[in-house]
Amino acid sequence: MENVNIKELNDRIQKESAFVDIISMEMNKVIVGQKHLVEDLLIGLLADGHLLLEGMPGLAKTLAISTLADIIDAKFNRIQFTPDLLPSDIVGTMIYSQKNEQFQVKQGPVFANFVLADEINRSPAKVQSALLEAMQERAVTIGDNTYALPKPFLVMATQNPIEQEGTYPLPEAQMDRFMLKVIVNYPKKDEEKQIIKMHNAQEFPKASTVLKPEDIVRARSVVKDVYMDEKIERYIVDIVYATRTPDEYGLGKIKNLIQYGASPRASISLAKAAKAYAFIKRRGYVIPEDVRAVCYEVMRHRIGLTYEAEAENITTENLITEIVNIVPVP
Amino acid sequence: MAFLVMLSTTVFAQKVPKSYLTKDSVLIGDQVAWITEFTFPEGVDLKAIPYKQTLAADTTLRGAAIEVVKDLQIDSVSLKNGQRELRAKMMLSAFDSGSFHLPAPVILYSIEGMADTLSIDPQDLYVNTIQIDTASFKPYEIKAQEKYPITVGEVLPWVLLALAVALIIWAICRYISMKRKNKNFFGKSVQVEPPHITALKKLEKLRLEKIWKVGKEKQYYTGITDALRNYIESRYGFGAMEKTSSEIMDSLKDKKLDEKIFNDLDEMFARADLVKFAKYTPSEQDNENAIPVAVNFVNFAYMQQLEEAKKEEVK
Incomplete structure (x- = not known):
């Protein structure tokens, strides 16, 4: 009987996930390269999580999310974070209308399906907190009323990794709220050549609208149904626990490099993201490959490094590699 | 008065x-x-x-x-x-x-x-006062500090300590040296089971138990894949226990395996993943065939190893 359920689920996912290929195709029309970024955007979208992007300027971060919004026919807003930004500039405020002689609500740019929080670390903590609270609660309170944010709601925040002066780095607890942290790299040589050609010819393909936001909401419910075996759950817990107690996994050598391990949110996010990845790969069940595929994006911002690790130029990616190479695959 | x-x-x-x-x-x-x-x-x-x-x-x-x-x-x-x-x-x-x-x-x-x-x-x-005859008086030399002989009691603890340290170092060196020669501490040869024999024994045990017949397909396929992973780890020297099925097959691509054996193994690993992670129930024939596929791979890899060893000897 259970066997039939999985078969049914597989068939359902085969049917429901067909749009993933269409989205990828449309995205690839506009964005050259950055396949990893596109895939992570889809994972975030399907797993109901938010993304923190780190990369140099000009790597098609804004273009990627705005194209995704175009494909889904969703509302997209971009907020440029600056030191003088106020929380009300993001969530909205009450404005006195002389015509009606009463206060009326002016909703902020956060009321959109896709929000790009550009250079989130340029604004002080109170502004960051306003956005992060909206991300967590998926609702905003203005005056006496609480307003639900539209569905789907995806925030993609960017950080510039090189400029540190005049920035307000996100606290660890706030970083934990992002499901994925994606490092955006430069395009390959061939890809960059293709970008130049496109600009020289002034040919900028447009993505077609092929989906409605409701389709994404429906797909999310299917992603939740993707089967995750107990062995996979144990594998996820082992990976997360290895960041907290490396000794227990024969990783005593990295013990002094980890200041704090990943939180339970990491386990939840790893499970959700692995399910979304399985869905993208058009499978109705999660296999260890899915966990490994999203492991770096989910965990890299959730592990604290010690001064010793920083002095030796050891990154969280190095530690995750050590962990996945030692934790037995079920 | x-x-x-x-x-x-x-x-x-x-x-x-x-x-x-x-x-x-x-x-x-x-x-x-x-x-x-x-x-x-x-x-x-x-x-x-x-x-x-x-x-x-x-x-x-x-x-x-x-x-x-x-x-x-x-x-x-x-x-x-x-x-x-x-x-x-x-x-x-x-x-x-x-x-x-x-x-x-x-x-x-x-x-x-x-x-x-x-x-x-x-x-x-x-x-x-003491009368000194200055004509015959001769002053004595100042005596040097008395040196007492070192006793056995003083030296014995140090000698014993040095002997104990030397004994421990010798025992460690001997243990390592014997271990390298596959011998025990006393020089007797230790029979280390070759990895292919261990794998074949495990597979034979699984074949005879037929636990898939009582609805334990998951344990059956876990047993087969674990036996193969352990063998691959010993035979090819990469950590197969920490690799996923597709990573293992990727690593085996350059090992010059027979095409049919490679494809059968790939299919078997994929089916094992389905059983382990997707509650899949394979057919009886698939279950019966899983062990021969694994055994064929182990035998082929072992024969390949023997041929490689012969070539090395000729060189």
């Missing part, structure tokens, strides 16, 4: 002090005790004047080096019938030779508010 009579009666009721030097003649630097014994009724206050003061006040000695080693002290010896027997003692020494007339020590007493000095006789002390 009556008072004077009473006072003189009281004073003269005491015995005459007995005072003497323990030796009347000493060598230069030697010590001599001056003891004075006397009796007083109980309750009489006594005070001894330090002999150093007495010596300093004396004009007859004229700076002779009489040293007070231990100054005058009065002690009670006994108490009988209300009379105290007392003893005053001091130690003297001299660093000048000659004959010295030592002044009497001063002991004050007071009875019923009247104070007086105890009458003690002065003493004569003769201080001799």
Whole structure:
């Protein structure tokens, strides 16, 4: 009987996930390269999580999310974070209308399906907190009323990794709220050549609208149904626990490099993201490959490094590699 | 008049002090005790004047080096019938030779508010010096510091400690050396089962148990894949236990496996993943075939290993 359920689920996912290929195709029309970024955007979208992007300027971060919004026919807003930004500039405020002689609500740019929080670390903590609270609660309170944010709601925040002066780095607890942290790299040589050609010819393909936001909401419910075996759950817990107690996994050598391990949110996010990845790969069940595929994006911002690790130029990616190479695959 | 009579009666009721030097003649630097014994009724206050003061006040000695080693002290010896027997003692020494007339020590007493000095006789002390015959005198060499021989008790703990450390180092070295030669500590050969035999034994056990027939397909396929992963790890030297099925197959791509064996193995791993992670129930035929596929792979990989070893020998 259970066997039939999985078969049914597989068939359902085969049917429901067909749009993933269409989205990828449309995205690839506009964005050259950055396949990893596109895939992570889809994972975030399907797993109901938010993304923190780190990369140099000009790597098609804004273009990627705005194209995704175009494909889904969703509302997209971009907020440029600056030191003088106020929380009300993001969530909205009450404005006195002389015509009606009463206060009326002016909703902020956060009321959109896709929000790009550009250079989130340029604004002080109170502004960051306003956005992060909206991300967590998926609702905003203005005056006496609480307003639900539209569905789907995806925030993609960017950080510039090189400029540190005049920035307000996100606290660890706030970083934990992002499901994925994606490092955006430069395009390959061939890809960059293709970008130049496109600009020289002034040919900028447009993505077609092929989906409605409701389709994404429906797909999310299917992603939740993707089967995750107990062995996979144990594998996820082992990976997360290895960041907290490396000794227990024969990783005593990295013990002094980890200041704090990943939180339970990491386990939840790893499970959700692995399910979304399985869905993208058009499978109705999660296999260890899915966990490994999203492991770096989910965990890299959730592990604290010690001064010793920083002095030796050891990154969280190095530690995750050590962990996945030692934790037995079920 | 009556008072004077009473006072003189009281004073003269005491015995005459007995005072003497323990030796009347000493060598230069030697010590001599001056003891004075006397009796007083109980309750009489006594005070001894330090002999150093007495010596300093004396004009007859004229700076002779009489040293007070231990100054005058009065002690009670006994108490009988209300009379105290007392003893005053001091130690003297001299660093000048000659004959010295030592002044009497001063002991004050007071009875019923009247104070007086105890009458003690002065003493004569003769201080001799050592006569050196300067014609025959020959000074001795200064003796070097005595060197005592080292005892066995002192050395034994260190010798034992050194032996123990040497023994431990030797035991560790021997253990490592024997381990490398596949021998135990005492040099006997240890039979290490070759990895292909271990894998084949496990697979044969799974084949005979047929646990898939009682609905334990998950355990069945987990057993097969674990046996294969352990074998691959030993045979090819990469951590197959920490790799996913597709990663293992990727790593085996360049191992020159027979195409059919590779494809069958790939299919079997994929099916095992379905059983393990997707509640898939394979057909009876698939279950029966899983073990031969695994055995074929192990046999092929072992034969390949033997051929490689032969080629190495020829080289």
